Amino acid sequence: EDQVTQSPEALRLQEGESSSLNCSYTVSGLRGLFWYRQDPGKGPEFLFTLYSAGEEKEKERLKATITKKESFLHITAPKPEDSATYLCAVGSGYALNFGKGTSLLVTP
Amino acid sequence: DTGVSQNPRHKITKRGQNVTFRCDPISEHNRLYWYRQTLGQGPEFLTYFQNEAQLEKSRLLSDRFSAERPKGSFSTLEIQRTEQGDSAMYLCASSLGGGLAKNIQYFGAGTRLSVL
Numbered sequence: 698e699d700q701v702t703q704s705p706e707a708l709r710l711q712e713g714e715s716s717s718l719n720c721s722y723t724v725s726g727l728r729g730l731f732w733y734r735q736d737p738g739k740g741p742e743f744l745f746t747l748y749s750a751g752e753e754k755e756k757e758r759l760k761a762t763i764t765k766k767e768s769f770l771h772i773t774a775p776k777p778e779d780s781a782t783y784l785c786a787v788g789s790g791y792a793l794n795f796g797k798g799t800s801l802l803v804t805p
Numbered sequence: 806d807t808g809v810s811q812n813p814r815h816k817i818t819k820r821g822q823n824v825t826f827r828c829d830p831i832s833e834h835n836r837l838y839w840y841r842q843t844l845g846q847g848p849e850f851l852t853y854f855q856n857e858a859q860l861e862k863s864r865l866l867s868d869r870f871s872a873e874r875p876k877g878s879f880s881t882l883e884i885q886r887t888e889q890g891d892s893a894m895y896l897c898a899s900s901l902g903g904g905l906a907k908n909i910q911y912f913g914a915g916t917r918l919s920v921l
Contacts, residue, residue: 793850
């Protein structure tokens with residue numbers, strides 16, 4: 698059975714303080730690992746998809762990396778507007794199997 | 806705005822009533838998905854359509870739930886005889902289909918259901 702575990706559950710950073718979010722996964726036949734951002738009361742917003750170990754994707758202050766068992770979302774010099782819940786999901790069939798997310802708060 | 810559209814955004818109903826939600830996917834996307842999300846959890850898969858065919862249903866989709874996608878365009882999700890445990894955010898997503906790179910799912914803003 699596919700499993701996705703995200704850590705930490707919550708993270709508080711000061712503006713400019715870089716950190717990483719972790720997504721550990723087990724899946725039979727990976728059809729992509731996906732990172733989404735979700736703001737309160739809104740639907741998930743697609744950020745990145747990674748397909749194989751060693752792959753990296755970058756967008757502004759965010760960088761996603763992946764190994765055979767984990768993915769990391771690195772946040773460099775975060776700003777308050779980066780505050781949100783970050784969701785990791787794996788695709789093994791048609792459905793996405795999501796973790797519970799990491800709630801990130803960036804304070805000025 | 807050419808994103809995924811969901812209506813209504815909020816629905817308050819009494820236990821035992823029926824409710825129906827609508828999802829309009831991105832126009833060229835032939836795959837459509839429904840998920841349910843409760844507070845503090847990630848979205849959970851409910852069902853999947855390719856064009857008008859419903860190809861996969863989760864065990865979460867009890868017999869009180871039914872989904873349709875007539876003519877492969879918009880989709881509706883109906884919940885009959887609602888229960889308080891049905892209170893959640895119902896999310897719709899769509900994807901282009903085809904190879905892996907085309908199967909990125911884009912989500913709507915969701916319909917928040919509150920069952921009193």
